[in-house]
Amino acid sequence: MRTSNTSMAPKHTFFFSIIALFLSGLQTIIFGSSLVTPTLPPLPILPLPSYSQLKWQQREIIMFFHFGVNTFTDSEWGTGQENPAIFNPTGLNAAQWVDTAIQAGVSLVILTVKHHDGFCLWPSKYTDHSVVGSPWKNGHGDVVKELVDAANSRNVDVGLYLSPWDRHDPRYGADKLYNEYYLAQLQELLKNYGSVQEIWFDGAKGANAKNMTYYFDDWFSMVKELQSSINIFSDAGPGVRWVGNEQGFAGSTCWSTINQTDLSIGNASIVNYLNTGDPRGTNWIPPECDVSIREGWFWHKSESPKNLTHLLHIYYNSVGRNCVLLLNVPPNTTGLISETDVHRLKEFRAALDGIFSTNLAENCSVLASSQRGGKGGSFGPENVVDSDHLWTYWAPRDDNTQHHWIEFRPTSDGGRLRFNVVRIQEAIGLGQRIHRHEIYADGKIIANGTTVGHKKLHRLENGVVEATRVTIKITGSRATPLISSVGLHLDSFWNPHSV
Ligand code: FUL
Numbered sequence: 001m002r003t004s005n006t007s008m009a010p011k012h013t014f015f016f017s018i019i020a021l022f023l024s025g026l027q028t029i030i031f032g033s034s035l036v037t038p039t040l041p042p043l044p045i046l047p048l049p050s051y052s053q054l055k056w057q058q059r060e061i062i063m064f065f066h067f068g069v070n071t072f073t074d075s076e077w078g079t080g081q082e083n084p085a086i087f088n089p090t091g092l093n094a095a096q097w098v099d100t101a102i103q104a105g106v107s108l109v110i111l112t113v114k115h116h117d118g119f120c121l122w123p124s125k126y127t128d129h130s131v132v133g134s135p136w137k138n139g140h141g142d143v144v145k146e147l148v149d150a151a152n153s154r155n156v157d158v159g160l161y162l163s164p165w166d167r168h169d170p171r172y173g174a175d176k177l178y179n180e181y182y183l184a185q186l187q188e189l190l191k192n193y194g195s196v197q198e199i200w201f202d203g204a205k206g207a208n209a210k211n212m213t214y215y216f217d218d219w220f221s222m223v224k225e226l227q228s229s230i231n232i233f234s235d236a237g238p239g240v241r242w243v244g245n246e247q248g249f250a251g252s253t254c255w256s257t258i259n260q261t262d263l264s265i266g267n268a269s270i271v272n273y274l275n276t277g278d279p280r281g282t283n284w285i286p287p288e289c290d291v292s293i294r295e296g297w298f299w300h301k302s303e304s305p306k307n308l309t310h311l312l313h314i315y316y317n318s319v320g321r322n323c324v325l326l327l328n329v330p331p332n333t334t335g336l337i338s339e340t341d342v343h344r345l346k347e348f349r350a351a352l353d354g355i356f357s358t359n360l361a362e363n364c365s366v367l368a369s370s371q372r373g374g375k376g377g378s379f380g381p382e383n384v385v386d387s388d389h390l391w392t393y394w395a396p397r398d399d400n401t402q403h404h405w406i407e408f409r410p411t412s413d414g415g416r417l418r419f420n421v422v423r424i425q426e427a428i429g430l431g432q433r434i435h436r437h438e439i440y441a442d443g444k445i446i447a448n449g450t451t452v453g454h455k456k457l458h459r460l461e462n463g464v465v466e467a468t469r470v471t472i473k474i475t476g477s478r479a480t481p482l483i484s485s486v487g488l489h490l491d492s493f494w495n496p497h498s499v
Pocket of ligand 1 (some may be wrong): 202203297
């Protein structure tokens with residue numbers, strides 16, 4: 001029973017007044033005599049990313065390794081009839097794969113532990129269609145373990161691709177039996193190989209494949225139970241969604257938000273929706289752009305890696321459009337990443353470092369249309385040129401109904417800015433907001449766009465611009481825009497006239 005003790009009230013009031021007086025005194029000591037309290041951060045706009053999604057987004061580029069019996073049969077989709085004896089990568093060195101990833105600036109690698117042919121790269125106790133039946137290490141090898149060990153010792157994270165479509169296993173087509181088999185393998189993989197940061201559920205299935213209902217809800221629940229920080233990839237998320245094509249291109253409008261109820265796995269009619277996302281979406285499921293460095297996903301002697309120009313084009317259209325780029329680099333029949341691919345990746349990394357390591361905006365004074373809490377607080381425009389690209393940001397005042405703008409002027413007398421790339425980043429930890437923006441050089445418009453998200457890169461259509469004043473205007477936003485970083489860069493590989 002609740003009782004009220006009114007007779008105690010005056011005593012309590014006196015006690016609380018003393019505490020309040022003490023606290024305000026303390027505040028005066030800490031923040032000066034004018035009783036200034038720090039400006040509070042703005043409210044988020046839902047939906048928000050999870051901690052694991054934020055971590056994934058900041059990786060920007062991750063790497064895929066397609067490897068299996070197809071590597072030895074020169075094919076893309078195995079039939080399921082392959083003899084495990086053909087799998088014999090005599091020089092396999094997973095450390096070389098991981099070192100290649102590190103040199104490319106990658107911190108997460110994903111291996112196809114079972115592709116559509118059903119051949120397992122680890123000694124699964126639920127099938128004999130695996131490395132156990134191969135001459136590699138006399139049937140005692142385990143590619144998953146080799147990769148995990150190499151990655152762990154180098155501080156690189158691991159992801160796994162386990163194909164739902166299985167052309168080998170006779171249980172495929174029998175709903176209950178195959179789902180049991182698939183779940184058994186998921187448990188083997190997620191219990192025995194340490195921490196797994198991403199799992200890939202591929203929606204692909206051949207036109208004449210048997211009917212099969214996958215128990216996705218059971219699979220996803222089991223995955224989350226076994227690996228708390230994992231991101232689940234599929235056409236429909238729930239952690240990461242497919243971008244809708246295999247060219248590595250996101251939509252020029254690209255929201256991390258989408259309505260999960262409108263998504264389903266293996267549904268060709270939603271590719272455009274996946275490509276752009278949805279500003280009214282109630283789920284945060286950002287897109288991942290999967291593309292291969294070569295034409296095929298698996299290694300083929302006749303193929304060679306895409307040239308640097310092509311890789312940069314992919315980067316601008318994926319990472320530069322609010323996505324993570326999942327770049328496939330297939331190990332060859334020896335069990336190594338080919339030297340040509342290693343070399344191309346080094347060029348790619350060097351090019352990205354060359355373009356983005358210098359930010360001309362850092363040597364500018366930064367002005368803005370308004371600032372949350374007024375000058376001197378923690379939400380000033382100077383935050384867009386510091387090294388934190390997530391949690392320090394420029395926030396205009398909420399009550400400012402005009403267009404918001406931020407402007408850069410070189411600090412050196414007579415200084416001119418020479419650039420052909422503009423980078424804008426939103427503080428996505430508080431939601432994705434911007435849906436329209438424009439960029440001006442000395443008052444003349446040089447680019448415009450829609451969404452920004454984690455990172456928007458404008459490679460200027462007319463090439464290099466010289467200016468003494470660069471202004472970014474936010475002309476449409478779901479809520480007060482919050483900008484965490486801006487860059488003005490010179491890309492010496494960009495020649496708009498050669499495209
Ligand atoms: C597709 C598969 O059919 C390809 O073989 C490849 O694995 C690609 C990443 O996904 O759906």
